[in-house]
Amino acid sequence: GGPAAAGDVVRYVDADLRRRAEEVVDRARRLCAGNSVQGVVEVIDGEPRFVLCNAVEKHHADLLVVGSHGYGAIKRAFLGSVSDYCAHHAHCSVMIVKQPKPKE
Known part of the structure; x- marks a missing residue:
């Protein structure tokens, strides 16, 4: 086509x-x-890390809870980390919730 x-x-x-x-x-x-x-x-459409940090300020949040994919250091270096960015830039406490590991 x-x-x-x-x-x-x-x-x-x-x-x-x-x-x-x-x-x-x-x-x-x-x-x-x-x-x-x-x-x-x-x-909200946009880059997640910026949208989340802007929402913290807009709503005067006391806590931001974000998930984590659990990427290793190499993947994080290439893909970036929304949770890492928010932990360093959000103007409130940030709780990063990791996905539970599968039980074997």
Whole structure:
């Protein structure tokens, strides 16, 4: 296909990403409500490390909780680390939650 086909693919992928984001946001809202946690849920396009640090300032957060993929030093050097960036730049305490290791 030509440029038109490529544009169709981009629109399809974009629509799928938005659908998945809506599912994640809906699940987060349900989890908060089910556990009597009052939270703010926003979907913002952008580089995650900057979006998170800006949200901390916007909402005057006391704590930022981020996940960690558990990459080694070499992968972190090439890919960067959102959690590492936030730990050094967010203007509040940062809790980094690692994914549990599978039980053998």
